[in-house]
Amino acid sequence: MKVLLVGGGGREHTLAWKLAQSSLLDKLYCAPGNPGIAEVAELVELAADDIEGLKNWALENTIDLTVVGPEAPLVLGLADSFREAGLKVFGPGHSGALLEGSKVWSKRKMKKWGIPTAEFAVFDDFDEARYHLGRFYGGAVVIKADGLAAGKGVTVAAGPAEAEQALYDIMVEKTFGNAGDRVVIEQCLSGEEVSVLALCDGKRLIPLPSAQDHKAVGEGDKGANTGGMGAYSPAPVYSDELARKTEEAVFKPLLKGFKDEGIDFRGVIYAGLMVSDEDLNVLEFNVRFGDPETQAIIPRLKTDLLPLLLKAAEGDLSGNDVEWTSNPAVCVVLASKGYPGSYEKGLPIHGIDKAEENGKGRIAVFHAGTAIKERHLVTAGGRVLGVTAWDRDLKKAVNRAYKAAEQIEFEGCYYRKDIAHRAL
Ligand code: AMP
Ligand code: GLY
Numbered sequence: 538m539k540v541l542l543v544g545g546g547g548r549e550h551t552l553a554w555k556l557a558q559s560s561l562l563d564k565l566y567c568a569p570g571n572p573g574i575a576e577v578a579e580l581v582e583l584a585a586d587d588i589e590g591l592k593n594w595a596l597e598n599t600i601d602l603t604v605v606g607p608e609a610p611l612v613l614g615l616a617d618s619f620r621e622a623g624l625k626v627f628g629p630g631h632s633g634a635l636l637e638g639s640k641v642w643s644k645r646k647m648k649k650w651g652i653p654t655a656e657f658a659v660f661d662d663f664d665e666a667r668y669h670l671g672r673f674y675g676g677a678v679v680i681k682a683d684g685l686a687a688g689k690g691v692t693v694a695a696g697p698a699e700a701e702q703a704l705y706d707i708m709v710e711k712t713f714g715n716a717g718d719r720v721v722i723e724q725c726l727s728g729e730e731v732s733v734l735a736l737c738d739g740k741r742l743i744p745l746p747s748a749q750d751h752k753a754v755g756e757g758d759k760g761a762n763t764g765g766m767g768a769y770s771p772a773p774v775y776s777d778e779l780a781r782k783t784e785e786a787v788f789k790p791l792l793k794g795f796k797d798e799g800i801d802f803r804g805v806i807y808a809g810l811m812v813s814d815e816d817l818n819v820l821e822f823n824v825r826f827g828d829p830e831t832q833a834i835i836p837r838l839k840t841d842l843l844p845l846l847l848k849a850a851e852g853d854l855s856g857n858d859v860e861w862t863s864n865p866a867v868c869v870v871l872a873s874k875g876y877p878g879s880y881e882k883g884l885p886i887h888g889i890d891k892a893e894e895n896g897k898g899r900i901a902v903f904h905a906g907t908a909i910k911e912r913h914l915v916t917a918g919g920r921v922l923g924v925t926a927w928d929r930d931l932k933k934a935v936n937r938a939y940k941a942a943e944q945i946e947f948e949g950c951y952y953r954k955d956i957a958h959r960a961l
Contacts, residue, residue: 538843541595542567542578543585543615544606547870547905547923548828550574551835552604552842554901559843566598572914573904588615595624602627602847605804608825609685612638616804626803627846629824633795633802636822640681640690640721643822650794652787653818655679657723663708666720670700677725682707684716689762689877693725728813729959730820731772732830733783735808736845738854739801742788743845746837746861747775748830749959754877756955763877764920767956769867769931770833774812774959783810787819803849832868832903832923837861866927869938869956873906874949876919883908884916884948892924892941899934900926900941916947931960 538561542553550573556565557577567574568581568591583590586609595603603619605611605628614631628634635642647654658673660666670678680703682690690713694700700722707717731749735742748770754760787808795802807823807830827834835842839860848854873880889902903925906918922945926937935957942952 538562538601538847539564539599540566540843541581541591541598541600541603542570542574542606543591543603543610545569545571545574545585546606546828547903547920548826548831549606550903550905551831551923551925552606552826553577554903555835555838555842556604559841561841561843566600568594571904572907572909573902586610586613588613588618591615592618592622592624595619596622601625602843602850604628604846606825608634608637608823611804611824612685625847625850627850628804629800629802632798633800633804634824636806637824638685639683640821641683641719644721644723646794647819650790652790655724655726655818655820657721659719659721661719663704666704666708666722667701670704670722671697673722673724679723679725680704680707681721681723682713682716683719683721684713686713686716689713690716691762726811726813726818726820728811728816729774731775731810731812732768732827733775733808733810734827734830734834735788735806736849736854737802737804737806738849738852739795739803740792740852741854742792742806743854743857743859744780744784744788745834746770747772747780748827748833749774750827750830751953751956756953761877763872765827765829765870766872766953767867767869768827768829768833769865769934769957769960770830770837771865772960779812779817782817783808786817801852803852829868829870829923832925833866836866836901836925836927837864862927864927864929865931865934866925867931867934867938867957868903868923868925869942869952870905870920871922871924871942871945871950871952872920873916873918874951876951880919881949882915882917883910886914886916886921886945886947888945889914889922892944895944896926896937896941899928899937900924902941902945921947921950931957935961
């Protein structure tokens with residue numbers, strides 16, 4: 538099979554690494570990819586959101602399956618456009634992608650479909666939103682820009698002043714452009730977060746093992762929110778009991794909602810849950826693999842990934858046995874100094890080979906923000922690398938990941954030292 542993977546981050550490197558091990562694979566392409574992905578795939582110089590360019594390229598190169606990593610091309614309708622052209626694609630069409638592409642749409646559907654989520658209200662006028670702020674939920678609120686904002690459109694406000702500032706930034710300053718035309722103000726929930734992903738063929742779901750992300754930049758979950766500073770899988774907080782509850786309260790109504798509204802969702806659905814005392818709420822849905830959750834989940838998959846993605850794209854995941862190792866995995870993200878604020882790029886990276894050699898087949902270093910400059914590997918993003926390690930128990934996996942991380946060097950390399958602290 539000829540497979541085209543769309544995207545170029547750590548999540549895509551992980552998918553490429555696993556797809557490259559498939560016995561069904563003849564050739565893997567990735568657009569635009571990164572230097573890590575280039576070790577297992579041929580890179581195609583097309584941007585992930587160049588829908589027409591990608592479609593024409595896939596047709597010309599008789600691609601059997603396209604796998605979409607990031608949300609933006611899905612919200613833009615990549616999957617619809619590919620399917621109309623007779624191409625198989627793993628990823629939902631525009632209507633399904635709105636679950637992530639519009640917070641307002643997503644919250645309204647959750648309410649309509651009976652999926653537990655925080656109380657909320659929607660505003661398209663700044664003065665009205667500000668006026669209502671004080672009357673909602675006594676100041677403990679979360680402000681969400683409606684559209685895609687690269688994971689930065691959400692503010693968990695410590696008090697009314699911060700909430701008002703967030704409203705101002707989103708709705709008046711338009712920090713996130715059109716995504717600020719509408720906002721969701723919602724009740725702030727407390728508890729522990731867990732990411733639960735499931736493959737979906739439009740009619741049925743195959744849940745993947747749970748994972749926990751670390752969103753804050755600093756140890757002890759302090760500081761600004763990032764795209765994710767590390768992850769581990771499984772998350773012990775996600776008990777069998779909670780998995781059963783999630784199936785009943787979230788996945789079943791979701792599938793029914795898809796059916797009722799004619800949404801043929803073929804891809805991966807990611808439920809960001811908040812759990813407390815066996816209570817659960819959905820904070821958000823994403824319509825793609827999590828980053829860095831994927832870096833901790835996929836290395837635990839024993840089954841060939843390619844047929845699973847293909848079957849989901851074909852709309853028939855029935856009869857597929859999926860095997861996972863019980864060994865936990867942990868991913869530590871190595872970031873540029875200054876991230877999630879501004880940071881320098883183009884700094885030389887050393888030591889990846891040494892780290893992999895010493896990892897004895899139980900680590901993988903996934904590239905996120907890297908580039909090649911004058912034949913040297915350099916930093917090219919805020920999140921630079923994800924070091925994943927797996928072992929018999931979590932403690933061993935964590936130690937192995939940090940040992941590998943220590944061997945990798947670039948100027949200003951920063952990583953949290955407490956990934957998986959909740960489970961340890
Ligand atoms: P979202 O993009 O909606 O998942 O929001 C990003 C992050 O903001 C989540 O992972 C949570 O850490 C936090 N968050 C979102 N909604 C809430 C809420 N209702 N209560 C508390 N924290 C939230
Ligand atoms: N790790 C959070 C996300 O992928 O949205």
